[in-house]
Amino acid sequence: MTTYHTIFFAFSCIVLFLYGLKGFSRELEETGGDTLRYRLTKITNNRWKALGLGALFTAVIQSSSAVSSMTVALVDAGAFTFANSLAVLLGAGIGTTSTAWLVSLNFTSAGVYFIVFGALIGALPFRLSLIGKSLFYFGFILFALELLSSALAPVKESPAIMDYLAGTDSVFLALLAGALITAAVQSSSVVSGLVVVLAQSAMIELPEAIAVIIGAKVGSTSTALIVSLKMKKGARLSALSNFIFNLIGAIIFIPLIYPLSDLVSGMTDDAGYRVATAHVIFSVSIALIFLPFLKPFSRRMVQWMPLEDPEGNVKIRG
Secondary structure, rough: OOHHHHHHHHHHHHHHHHHHHHHHHHHHHHHHHHHHHHHHHHHOOOHHHHHHHHHHHHHOOOOOOHHHHHHHHHOOOOOOOOHHHHHHHHHHHHHHHHHHHHHHHHHHHHHHHEEEEEEEEOOOOOHHHHHHHHHHHHHHHHHHHHHHHHHHHHHOOOOOHHOOOOOOOOHHHHHHHHHHHHHOOHHHHHHOOOOHHHHHOOOOOHHHHHHHHHHHHHHHHHHHHHHOOOOOOHHHHHHHHHHHHHHHHHHHHHHHHHHHHHHHOOOOOOOOHHHHHHHHEEEEEEEEHHHHHHOOOOOOHHHHHOOOOOOHHHHOOO
């Protein structure tokens, strides 16, 4: 296979992954959209439950962008307050780490089974067909990642590419690349899955891989920011807060990238596990840093950008 074929093969796999991700999110929302909105509204009064809920649904939907955008929309609709949305957004950051684990655990090989069983169940009548379609697209996501891993395998044999990757040691450029690529494709799951594949193929060093993951977290906030532009101030504040959480987290972790790399390297020899573990440590740390201060943080944000109904939107419970 020539270099051009390899490049187009890899990009085709990324396109398939994006297609599967969007289809999975759409079908799952049709299957349980009303339940999702109800539970978000009911549980977000307690910040710990809201954190867990955001993480759970993001892990299931495989898209923090979808959950954060839905959260912003619910704030705009008045389903729950700006302050209570913050813990859900922090939880979404944790839930998005699931993609890296699926790839690092080689669970992607199960994609073909989900595709077949999902297609069979999707042929059944009534609500079962919606569940089947969700399973089909979930398998499609895993299958695309498996193809991507195969597509990148020949690249390891290219001395020119390996020399280039070996000479790329700027974590700042890696972080910027992660943010820009994620903002462009509107999915941190694509970037995190790709980084794990590259790390397992020894095509990227661990510090740079961690930097890309951190940058992807910042870039993933762009979806909610764009969605909120024409919404009420409460929704815009939620989207802006999501960006601030991840930006401050990136600033905090930039000087810690190499110590974090050493830490996870001592835990396992598997490159994929190392990236996935670092991803979890970063996301959980950011959530734990901000969670105790959500009340004063939300009040300060409201002081900076007064809401249409300050009393109702500043109220925080739990």
